[in-house]
Amino acid sequence: MVQYPMQTGPIGVFDSGYGGLTILQKIRELMPQYDYVYLGDNARTPYGTRSFDVVYEFTKQSVKKLFDLGCPLVILGCNTASAKALKSIQTNDLPQWGNERRVLGVIRPTVEAIDSITKSRHVGILGTVGTIQSESYPIEIKKLFPDITVNGNACPMWVPLVENSEYNSDGADYFVKKELDRLLSQDKDIDTIVLACTHYPLLIDKIRKYVPKEMNIVSQGEIVAKSLENYLSRHGDMENHIGRSASCKFYTTEAIEKFRKSASVFLHEEIEAERITLAL
Numbered sequence: 001m002v003q004y005p006m007q008t009g010p011i012g013v014f015d016s017g018y019g020g021l022t023i024l025q026k027i028r029e030l031m032p033q034y035d036y037v038y039l040g041d042n043a044r045t046p047y048g049t050r051s052f053d054v055v056y057e058f059t060k061q062s063v064k065k066l067f068d069l070g071c072p073l074v075i076l077g078c079n080t081a082s083a084k085a086l087k088s089i090q091t092n093d094l095p096q097w098g099n100e101r102r103v104l105g106v107i108r109p110t111v112e113a114i115d116s117i118t119k120s121r122h123v124g125i126l127g128t129v130g131t132i133q134s135e136s137y138p139i140e141i142k143k144l145f146p147d148i149t150v151n152g153n154a155c156p157m158w159v160p161l162v163e164n165s166e167y168n169s170d171g172a173d174y175f176v177k178k179e180l181d182r183l184l185s186q187d188k189d190i191d192t193i194v195l196a197c198t199h200y201p202l203l204i205d206k207i208r209k210y211v212p213k214e215m216n217i218v219s220q221g222e223i224v225a226k227s228l229e230n231y232l233s234r235h236g237d238m239e240n241h242i243g244r245s246a247s248c249k250f251y252t253t254e255a256i257e258k259f260r261k262s263a264s265v266f267l268h269e270e271i272e273a274e275r276i277t278l279a280l
Helices: 020-030 052-068 079-084 086-097 107-114 129-134 136-144 158-163 170-186 200-209 220-234 256-267
Strands: 011-015 036-040 073-076 102-104 122-127 149-154 192-195 216-218 248-252
Touching (some): 011 020, 011 052, 020 036, 020 220, 020 256, 052 079, 052 086, 079 086, 079 107, 079 129, 079 136, 086 102, 107 136, 107 192, 107 216, 122 136, 122 170, 129 136, 129 149, 136 149, 149 170, 158 170, 158 200, 170 200, 192 200, 248 256
Parallel strands (some): 011 036, 011 073, 036 248, 073 102, 122 149, 122 192, 192 216
16 A cells, blocks of 8 residues: 655545535635635445445545645535445545545534433434445434434435436425425424435425424534534644635546536536546
8 A cells, every 4th residue: 555645734524415504605614714625526426235345345445546646634415325335435445545645524513512402302313225224323312412312214215306306396305205294204303304415405395395393414524524623722733734816626437517507506616627537
């Protein structure tokens, strides 16, 4: 494996598709001074139904590419990658790539925030098949807050609705209501729903239509951004290696025009992007 010497560079944000753009957007709003690189493995999305081994290999390839691009710190802005690949990369690969580099996920900061949100101590998790089957959220929540009851439900149609710009369509209502009803039927005391997929915030208007008004809907962008800000404030050695020219570059494994069109839906702005290939 290649050892990567530490250098000043951008914060890398990775996602299997476009959902990580919701994380990147909130991070940039909170910390616009830093440099950023976004990498979407759009050619191989979705990751949600893939095996642990495949998600690990794909995610490892993307993290390596971001290190090649000079990133000292990479955020896995994808719940499936965080659930299925983060621990293996931190344990098996970082020691070979250079221990001074860091890879962080979105699950831990989300879990840490739940305690102050739920009052009933009953929480629902909505995510991809991969995230729900991994049981990452129930495991992490029980570690920190054993008194919280957790129920999860996979929403296999939600990512395709967002990726194909159908999240505002009438047809989306059927799939949104169906999965919410399924989740809430598991536990009538749920007062907090975690959107454990970074695509799901685009469906939030429809989600709010089919849940009680007082229901807490937890979207991850602001939580992850605040957690990262806190992390950098506590790790000055890492913060000193983040570039500060307020730049942001976008890379995709898909066709550039397709990525630009879809990314503009998430970011509400036109962007430029470059196409890259991934390999170990």
